[in-house]
Each structure stands twice: as structure tokens, then as C-alpha cells.
Amino acid sequence: MKISLLTLPPSANKYQRMHFGAKKRLRERFAWRVRMEMELCSCRPKPKEQIGKVTLGITVYRKGRRYDEDNFIGGLKPLIDGMRDAGYLRNDSPRWLTLEPRPVQILAKEDRLEIDIREIDGMKDAGDLWINKKY
Numbered sequence: 001m002k003i004s005l006l007t008l009p010p011s012a013n014k015y016q017r018m019h020f021g022a023k024k025r026l027r028e029r030f031a032w033r034v035r036m037e038m039e040l041c042s043c044r045p046k047p048k049e050q051i052g053k054v055t056l057g058i059t060v061y062r063k064g065r066r067y068d069e070d071n072f073i074g075g076l077k078p079l080i081d082g083m084r085d086a087g088y089l090r091n092d093s094p095r096w097l098t099l100e101p102r103p104v105q106i107l108a109k110e111d112r113l114e115i116d117i118r119e120i121d122g123m124k125d126a127g128d129l130w131i132n133k134k135y
Contacts, residue, residue, distance in 0.1 A: 012074025030082025045087030061108035
């Protein structure tokens with residue numbers, strides 16, 4: 001399952017210098033946007049006890065210059081924390097989350113962020129667990 005957001009994560013340097021309240025608002029903004037995109041796909045979060053290991057592929061398309069690698073990876077923290085807060089990740093520890101392949105930045109004509117949720121507990125597509133099926 002792939003979702004696309006128009007909000008880009010900040011660099012790690014910018015995120016570290018933010019006030020704790022601004023960090024919380026940024027994390028909540030990402031949680032809200034992820035939740036809205038997933039609901040557009042008819043996907044709702046499962047209770048945290050039922051969510052298994054998740055494999056994410058993250059691609060950032062940028063208009064301007066790219067961040068250096070350590071600022072880019074560190075800047076993904078509010079996005080991943082927001083996904084956890086929204087109920088789409090059980091935890092962001094290595095036991096429950098894998099970032100594969102390595103997150104990528106690509107120069108493009110418009111800014112956007114793509115998140116590819118590819119695997120939960122060995123399943124090929126994570127969407128099967130979140131789709132609200134009506135029988």
C-alpha cells in the first residue's frame with residue numbers, strides 16, 4: 001500500500017532546534033495527514049496489539065536542494081512518530097519497524113513524500129489488515 005503526503009519532514013538540525021511544543025504539533029500534523037490518507041484508501045488502524053512488524057519504504061521528492069544523509073534520516077523522526085501516534089505502527093523500535101530500502105531523496109518538480117507500507121508479519125501487502133471489509 002502506498003500513500004502520498006504533500007508535507008515534507010524537516011532536516012534533523014531544524015527538528016532538534018525546535019521548541020518541544022512545536023515538535024509535538026509537527027508530530028500531530030503528520031499523524032493527522034497519515035490518518036486522512038489511509039482513510040481515503042478505506043484503511044483504518046488496528047488496535048496496537050494486533051499490528052505486527054512493518055516494513056516501510058520512504059521516498060521524498062524535493063524541488064530544492066537535497067539534505068545531506070544524516071539530516072535527512074534524522075528528519076524522518078516526526079513522520080514515524082506521527083504514524084505510531086495515529087495507530088499505524090505499533091512501535092518505532094527495530095523489533096516492530098524496518099526501513100527498507102534505505103529512505104531516498106529525489107529531485108523533482110513538486111514536493112511530496114511517498115510512504116510504501118509493504119509488509120506486516122510476512123504478508124506481501126499491509127493493506128489487507130487495514131481494509132474494512134464488509135461481508
